Amino acid sequence: MRLQWDPQKYNTGFTHIDKQHHEMFEGVNGLILFLKQSTPKEDEKNIEKILEMLNFLGEYAQQHFRDEEIIFEEYDHPMKDVNKEEHRLFLEKYVHYQKKLQEKMDQGRLTRGVLIQIHIFLQSWLVKHILKVDVSLRECAVHIKEDEYEEVLPEGVFARFLSFFKRDTTAQAAS
Ligand SMILES: [Fe+2]
Numbered sequence: 082m083r084l085q086w087d088p089q090k091y092n093t094g095f096t097h098i099d100k101q102h103h104e105m106f107e108g109v110n111g112l113i114l115f116l117k118q119s120t121p122k123e124d125e126k127n128i129e130k131i132l133e134m135l136n137f138l139g140e141y142a143q144q145h146f147r148d149e150e151i152i153f154e155e156y157d158h159p160m161k162d163v164n165k166e167e168h169r170l171f172l173e174k175y176v177h178y179q180k181k182l183q184e185k186m187d188q189g190r191l192t193r194g195v196l197i198q199i200h201i202f203l204q205s206w207l208v209k210h211i212l213k214v215d216v217s218l219r220e221c222a223v224h225i226k227e228d229e230y231e232e233v234l235p236e237g238v239f240a241r242f243l244s245f246f247k248r249d250t251t252a253q254a255a256s
């Protein structure tokens with residue numbers, strides 16, 4: 082199921098962090114779109130794009146974690162170590178999945194199994210982590226001044242992947 086952004090549920094009160102979380106939801110949705118809509122015939126072409134997107138998502142997550150950890154540190158938040166450790170474990174697992182994907186690619190037998198596993202991991206980790214740890218930033222957000230944090234990451238970064246997978250199916254339906 083597609084991840085729906087619900088500000089009431091997921092907002093931390095730090096606008097740039099919320100935007101980044103929202104973006105990451107879009108990345109996970111890109112993967113769902115691929116898994117649901119790409120036909121076996123299209124897979125070969127789409128798989129390159131999906132790998133590109135997963136690499137990008139990994140880099141994006143790293144940058145997001147850095148931005149977020151700065152805030153946890155600045156406020157000396159009681160969950161700062163838990164947050165950091167969960168981020169570390171996430172990246173460790175993500176690298177493991179990326180290696181697994183690459184191995185399958187090298188052997189020429191990449192099936193949807195690994196991608197489904199990655200999707201389950203990403204979706205459940207993201208939702209759980211935001212709700213359990215990141216939203217605890219709300220108590221700090223009441224103290225922020227406007228424009229205190231710079232926008233480090235651009236917006237709409239996953240849109241090109243989403244439209245790529247969408248366009249493909251439309252093109253296919255039309256033919
Ligand atoms: Fe976090």
Ligand SMILES: [Fe+2]
Pocket residue numbers: 102145149211215
């Ligand atoms: Fe986060």
